[in-house]
Amino acid sequence: MSLVAMMQITDLKQEQKTPPLLRLGFRPFFLFGSIFAVFSILVWILFLDGSVTFSPFGGSFWWHIHEMLFGFFIAIIAGFLLTAVQNWTGMPGVKGKTLLLLVVIWAFGRLVMFVPELLGQTISSIIDISFLPLVAFILAKPIWAIKQYRNLFFVPLLILFSLINIQMHIVVYSPELVTLKSSGYAGVMMITFLISVMAGRVTPMFTANGTKTAKASPSPVLDKLANGSIAVLGLLLILTPFFSVNTTVFGVIAIFAGIAQLSRQFKWRPWITFNVALLWSLHSGILLLGIGLIVLGASYIVGGLALNHAWHLLTIGAMATTVLAMIARVSLGHTGRALVPPKLMSVAFIGLIISALVRTFAPWLWPEHYTLMINIAGYTWIAAFMIFVFFYGPMMLTPRVDGRPG
Numbered sequence: 486m487s488l489v490a491m492m493q494i495t496d497l498k499q500e501q502k503t504p505p506l507l508r509l510g511f512r513p514f515f516l517f518g519s520i521f522a523v524f525s526i527l528v529w530i531l532f533l534d535g536s537v538t539f540s541p542f543g544g545s546f547w548w549h550i551h552e553m554l555f556g557f558f559i560a561i562i563a564g565f566l567l568t569a570v571q572n573w574t575g576m577p578g579v580k581g582k583t584l585l586l587l588v589v590i591w592a593f594g595r596l597v598m599f600v601p602e603l604l605g606q607t608i609s610s611i612i613d614i615s616f617l618p619l620v621a622f623i624l625a626k627p628i629w630a631i632k633q634y635r636n637l638f639f640v641p642l643l644i645l646f647s648l649i650n651i652q653m654h655i656v657v658y659s660p661e662l663v664t665l666k667s668s669g670y671a672g673v674m675m676i677t678f679l680i681s682v683m684a685g686r687v688t689p690m691f692t693a694n695g696t697k698t699a700k701a702s703p704s705p706v707l708d709k710l711a712n713g714s715i716a717v718l719g720l721l722l723i724l725t726p727f728f729s730v731n732t733t734v735f736g737v738i739a740i741f742a743g744i745a746q747l748s749r750q751f752k753w754r755p756w757i758t759f760n761v762a763l764l765w766s767l768h769s770g771i772l773l774l775g776i777g778l779i780v781l782g783a784s785y786i787v788g789g790l791a792l793n794h795a796w797h798l799l800t801i802g803a804m805a806t807t808v809l810a811m812i813a814r815v816s817l818g819h820t821g822r823a824l825v826p827p828k829l830m831s832v833a834f835i836g837l838i839i840s841a842l843v844r845t846f847a848p849w850l851w852p853e854h855y856t857l858m859i860n861i862a863g864y865t866w867i868a869a870f871m872i873f874v875f876f877y878g879p880m881m882l883t884p885r886v887d888g889r890p891g
Contacts, residue, residue: 499890503580503581505881505882505883505884506881506882507580507581507584507585507588508580508581508884508890508891509567509568509571509578509580509584509819509891510563510564510565510566510567510568510578510579510580510584510587511564511565511567511568511812511815511816511819511881512564512881513564513584513588513881514560514561514563514564514567514588514591515561515564515812515815515816515877515881516874516877516878516881516882517560517588517591517592518557518560518561518564519561519812519870519873519874519877520870520874521552521556521557521560521595522557522805522866522870523867523870523871523874525549525552525553525556525557526863526866526867527863527867529545529549529863530859530860530863530864532545533856533859534856534860539599540601540602541598541599541600541601542597542598542599542601542606542609542610542613542657543598543653543654543656543657546665547653547656547657547665548598548599550653550665550669550672551598551650551653551669552595552598552599553800554669554672554673554676555594555613555616555617555646555650555653555672556594556595556598558676558804558808559616559617559646560591561808561812562676562679563587563591563616563617563620564812565683565811565812565815566620566624566639566643567579567584567587567620567623567624568815568819570624570627570628570636571891573627573628573633573636574627574628574630574631574633574636575631576627576630576631577890578891579623583623586619587616587619587620587623590612590615590616590619591616593612594612594613594615594616597609597612597613598613606657606658610654610657613650613654614647614650614651614654617643617644617646617647617650618643618644618647620643621640621643621644621647624639624640624643625637625640628640642675642679645675645723646672646675646676648723649668649671649672649675649723650672652667652668652671652723652726653665653668653669653672655668656668662726663725663726664725664726667722667725667726668722670722670796671719671722671723671725673796673799673800673804674715674718674719674722674799675716675719675723676804677715677719677774677778677799677803677804678712678715678716678719680770680774680803680804680807680808681711681712681715681746681774682712683811684767684771684774684807685708685711685712685749687811688750688753688767688768688771689701689703689753691763691764691767691814692753692754692755692757692758692764692768695758695761695763695764695824696757696758696761696764698754698757701752701753701754702752704749704752707745707748707749707752708749710741710745710749711742711745711746711748711749714738714741714742714745715742715746715778717738718735718738718739718742721735721738732785732786733785733786735782735785736781736782736783736784736785736786737782737786738782739778739779739781739782739785740778740779740782740783740786741782742778742782743774743775743776743777743778743779743780743781743782744775744779746771746774746775746778747772747775747776750768750771750772750775753768755768755771755772762826762830762831762834763810763813763814763824763826765834766806766809766810766813766830766831766834767807767810767811767814769806769810769834769838770802770803770804770805770806770807770808770809770810771803771807773798773799773802773803773806773838773841774799774802774803774807776798776802777795777798777799777802777803778799780795780798780845781795781796781798781799789849790845790846790849791848791849794844794845794846794848794849795845797841797844797845797862798841798845801837801840801841801844801845801862801866802837802838802841802842802845805837805840805841805866806834806837806838806841809833809834809837809869809870809873810834812873812877813826813830813873813877814826816877816880816881817880819885819891820880820881820883820885820886820891821885821886821887821888821889821891822880822886826876827872827876829872829876830872830873830876832868832869832872833868833869833870833872833873834869836865836866836868836869836872837865837866837869839861839862839865840861840862840863840865840866840869841862843858843861843862843865844858844859844862844863847861847862
């Protein structure tokens, strides 16, 4: 028997001792992250229309911004990176008790942010802030072990996310030092940066494989312009407590970033993906990323569309739509299934796009119907992630259909 075959048998025997949910990072974090996406927006909608009252850490507005970034999006990012590192390094991904520890810390962070009086503010902050450094450490070990420095890039990025999270907590303790808007917007922009980087890595390959066409040729210059300009925006927002940037300058950089993003996407031929749900949904998120940056930049320069509305074209349109498309694909592949999503996932993708457009433009166009527009945007978001949980939840809770580890 070959050494590879013996290793696979050993892996499978060890695998059977581990609950399927804890066999790879994407399983718990995609599932619980999506459930939290439903819960957090439902609570927010009910709070806005006066149906519920609650006193979370930092207040309701702080909680909404923080939990969407460091509750929902960071959970998905952690699941993606902890799964991808296995492919990058060829070493087994985190699983079992170590993965359970990460999940418990993340979940406990959500609990104490929602009910801070359980342990008090200081301990609640420590619990929430501790998650990302732990993920960074676990991610770094296999990458460093085989000296795969190209992917080590994600470790300092997670540390940077940790610093932004600390900034958001400083807002609660010393609001004179950092503003909620600057730290929250910094979080949004840096997650947008990560999505842009990952889009450049996987979208050409996904598009070629899914449409059975030739892969688009690399565009190193466009990659650098698209990603670098977003990174500059994020760093400017992170450094806002130390110096302010002229809004026109910020707006010009954002518009440039959006144009660079759309130019890069044009090379990936999004028009050939219309018949493949896992592709047109991904390209829709990237398209909204480019448009969102342009709209945001214009709002900084000329006004008109309020900034709090414009940012939602990035948070819902670019970030959430791209995330849903990615987790729908990754979950199928890593559970041994064909890359064909349930048909209702197309409804989920369209729902998120509608949510983004309604949340961004409808309150501006019809301010007299603000509450109704927020409800439409919120409930379409909820429906989208409920569809994912309904169809993909059983996949996360059961072994791979092909019998392989993972």
